[in-house]
Amino acid sequence: MWIYERKLQYPVKIRRPNPALAKIIVSQLGGPDGELGAATRYLNQRYGMPYKEVAGILTDVGTEELAHQEMIGAILHQLTREMSPEEIKRSGFDVYFVDHTAGVYPASAAGVPFDAKYVGVKGDVIADLNEDLAAEQKARVTYDNLLRLIDDPDVCDPLKFLRERELVHYQRFGDGLRIAQENMDYRNFYGYNPAFDRKQPRR
Amino acid sequence: MNEQKKLFKTIRAYSFAVYEAILYLDGHPDDRRALAFYGKYSEKLREATARYEKRYGPLTAFGVSCGDKWTWVDTPWPWEYDSIN
Numbered sequence: 581m582w583i584y585e586r587k588l589q590y591p592v593k594i595r596r597p598n599p600a601l602a603k604i605i606v607s608q609l610g611g612p613d614g615e616l617g618a619a620t621r622y623l624n625q626r627y628g629m630p631y632k633e634v635a636g637i638l639t640d641v642g643t644e645e646l647a648h649q650e651m652i653g654a655i656l657h658q659l660t661r662e663m664s665p666e667e668i669k670r671s672g673f674d675v676y677f678v679d680h681t682a683g684v685y686p687a688s689a690a691g692v693p694f695d696a697k698y699v700g701v702k703g704d705v706i707a708d709l710n711e712d713l714a715a716e717q718k719a720r721v722t723y724d725n726l727l728r729l730i731d732d733p734d735v736c737d738p739l740k741f742l743r744e745r746e747l748v749h750y751q752r753f754g755d756g757l758r759i760a761q762e763n764m765d766y767r768n769f770y771g772y773n774p775a776f777d778r779k780q781p782r783r
Numbered sequence: 784m785n786e787q788k789k790l791f792k793t794i795r796a797y798s799f800a801v802y803e804a805i806l807y808l809d810g811h812p813d814d815r816r817a818l819a820f821y822g823k824y825s826e827k828l829r830e831a832t833a834r835y836e837k838r839y840g841p842l843t844a845f846g847v848s849c850g851d852k853w854t855w856v857d858t859p860w861p862w863e864y865d866s867i868n
Contacts, residue, residue, distance in 0.1 A: 586842045587795060588861045588868045636809035644802065654862035661864065748806070755810025 582643070589647040590741040594658040594734045599673035601730055602659040603689065606676070608726070608742070609652045610686025610694035613718040615742075617698035619645035621715060628703045628775040631763055634756040638712075641749050648742055653684045655738060704773045705760045712753045720746035787839050791867050794835055794842075797828035 608614045622642030629635040660673070660682040668677050675691060686694035700711035723743035730736055761769055804821040811817060832842060840858055841847040847855050859866035 583843050583845065586858075586861055587791070587798075589795075589799070591795075591868050592862070593864065593868070633809055633812065637806065640802075640806050640809055644806075650862065654868065657862050658864050748803070752806045752810060755807075759810060 582646070588651055588654055589644070590651060590738055592651055592654040592658060592738050594655065594732070596732065596734070597659055597661050597663065598671070598732065598735075599660050599663055599668060599677075600671040601732070601735055602656045603671070603673050603676060604729060605652065605655055605659070605726060605735075605739075606685075606687055607689040608719070608722060609649060609656065609684065611688035611692075611722070612695075612698045613715065613722050614686070614688075614694070614698070615645050615648040615652055615719075616686050616694055618642075618715060618719065619649060620696075621699045621701065622712065624699065624701050625708045625712070628701075628708070629705065630774045631705075631756075631760055633759050634705075634709070637752050637756045641752060644745070644749075648745065651738055651742065655735065656684050657682075659735070703775055705764070705775050706757075706769055706773075709753055709757045709760060713750060713757065716746045716750040716753060720750070787835075788867060790831060790835050790839075794828065794831045797824050797831055800824040801828050 610616055619642050622638045622645060626635050626638045626642070629638060663673070663677075663682065668674050676685075676687075679685075688694075700708065700715070702708050702711065720743055723739055723746065726739055727736055727743070730739070760774075764774060765771065801821065801824045804817055804824065808814065808817050808821060832846075836842055836846045841855055844855050847853070861868035
């Protein structure tokens with residue numbers, strides 16, 4: 581079960597609405613390396629994870645990703661408040677507006693709706709943890725690219741925080757991979773999958 | 784900055800520190816410095832949260848003090864521009 585806390589993990593206060601920015605930032609909600617995919621990936625990988633510490637990392641990082649979805653939602657919501665039809669047309673937000681108005685819909689910057697294909701759950705310890713390490717780096721690159729395109733400090737500030745969290749999560753998944761490898765036969769990590777093949781000794 | 788905003792900011796900082804320790808401790812369950820850090824800041828967080836909820840209203844739906852009206856939904860939600868978030 582989860583309990584909702586009435587606070588964002590990091591503040592979002594955007595003084596100047598700007599739908600053109602919402603149009604690209606939406607990718608970090610519903611794009612290939614967005615926060616929706618991240619939360620879903622980690623929370624769903626837990627069930628096959630035989631090592632309790634690593635299941636803990638997946639639970640707690642996955643939970644933080646839910647809070648990041650909310651931060652991106654807040655950014656999109658505040659960037660698209662009080663828009664005039666002229667602004668919508670001028671900013672290029674019209675192609676999103678026509679289907680979703682100012683609602684927050686998980687899609688990529690190119691308008692592709694969220695797809696479960698972004699969620700890697702292989703049911704194999706080594707494959708899943710390497711998927712997670714790559715996912716954190718891909719999300720970091722996406723934040724880097726957004727920060728190259730945006731100069732409003734009110735928007736960049738929470739995006740920089742989120743970028744930093746990708747680096748921390750990458751470190752934590754590194755801990756997870758180390759723990760998994762310590763528990764597996766160090767002579768042959770790739771010889772079996774402890775999430776499926778039974779009777780593997782625990783270190 | 785008014786008192787409420789200041790206390791809210793403090794809670795967020797403690798909460799961040801504790802969460803960072805949680806993620807680290809998952810993978811380093813015997814790290815005594817991290818355990819001490821976790822203990823210190825989760826106590827500060829508990830104390831600040833209790834003080835905030837008593838004065839300014841609930842932060843979770845489990846902290847609502849009920850008179851004759853449900854107040855959980857009264858204040859702006861954190862994604863709103865005008866909220867304390």
